[in-house]
Amino acid sequence: MEINLKKIKAQALKDIQAIKDSKEWQKIEKKYFSRKSGELAKLLKDIKDVSEDLRPKLGALANEIKIEITNALAQKKADLDLQTESELEKDFIDVTLEIEKYKLGHLHPMTQVQYELEDIFKSMGFMILDGPELESDYYNFEALNIPSWHPARDMQDTFFIESKDKLVLRTHTSPVQVRAMQKYGAPFRGVVPGRCFRNEATDASHEHTFYQMEGLMIDKNISIANLIAVMKELLKGIFKRDVEVRLRPGYFPFVEPGFELDIKCLICGGKGCSVCKQTGWLELLPCGMVHPNVLKYGGIDPDKWSGFAFGLGTTRLVMMKYGIDDIRLLQSGDLRFLNQF
Ligand code: DAH
Secondary structure (H helix, E strand, O other), rough: OOHHHHHHHHHHHHHHOOOOHHHHHHHHHHHHOOOEEEEHHHHHHHHHOOOOHHHHHHHHHHHHHHHOOOHHHHHHHHHHHHHHHHHHOOOOOOOOOOOOOOOOOOHHHHHHHHHHHHHHHHOOOEEEEOOEEEEEEHHHHHHHHHOOOOHHHHHHHOEEEEEOOEEEOOOOOOHHHHHHHHHHHOOOOEEEEEEEEEOOOOOOOOEEEEEEHHHEEEEEOHHHHHHHHHHHHHHHHHHOOOOOEEEOOOOOOOOEEEEEEEEEOOOOOOOOOOOOOOOOOOEEEEEEEOOOHHHHHHOOOOOOOOEEEEEEEEEHHHHHHHOOOOHHHHHHHOHHHHHOO
């Protein structure tokens, strides 16, 4: 019996020494101290059957061993706790530290201004429309009262595609005027932001690719007063301050009468620079009353309806708004430029 007790003690201490984590610790504790199946519990039960003279000695020895195993287990537990603490320390994450920030992209200044314009027009009940960039000669010129012999075509030289439908890279967003009239009829209010193309010798203010926003409003009794009111609302929305403007007659085959709405150059303040061609003024908003022929092409009766149209040079507007003095920067893809917006 005595030998048995010592064997158990030796085995227990060996077991305890080999413990590596708290799971193993629990297993070993159970192995020796489980009330029903624990090694010590079994032994203590056996002691009852031992003869009375041997019982006190064996009982004392068993108790001693029990205490020794209990102490060894407690010691092991303390060691393990220390270990987990130091492991925790190693894994310590300071949640208050600033993390490295991801560099998010952002919208191109052209897109930012386009969205702003769309919001201004939506608030006035205009719908936002789209149209094809590869346009037919018919919609780009013919239906806008610019027949093939018309000298106005010379001002809008573009890239012609060899095809039987006579396709061109659209020179302006105006073709969507007739497309919209044919699709929606009258009354109508809409704007068309979009990309246009021309065969240009590029310089600080000319690009082969640029953006416009066409506007069209058709209703009963629309007059120049309505046109001016909407243009003023637009400029107020964009510049959020008073901008000096001037209105002068302008010729466009698809409007009658036609106007040029100019704004004072915001780059040089009117003194004259390369962007305003030394004039101090910038043509920003050509506009006018829709020509009866164009209404007819759109399937709208000019005796019943009238309307105004405008073609806002969005690219030029962006240059004004941000003081960009070279149009070519906008499509350069140069991040040093773009990251400023
Ligand atoms: N489409 C013309 C251009 O690109 C601009 C224009 C002028 C549009 C007068 C209009 C307008 O709607 O009424 O040069």
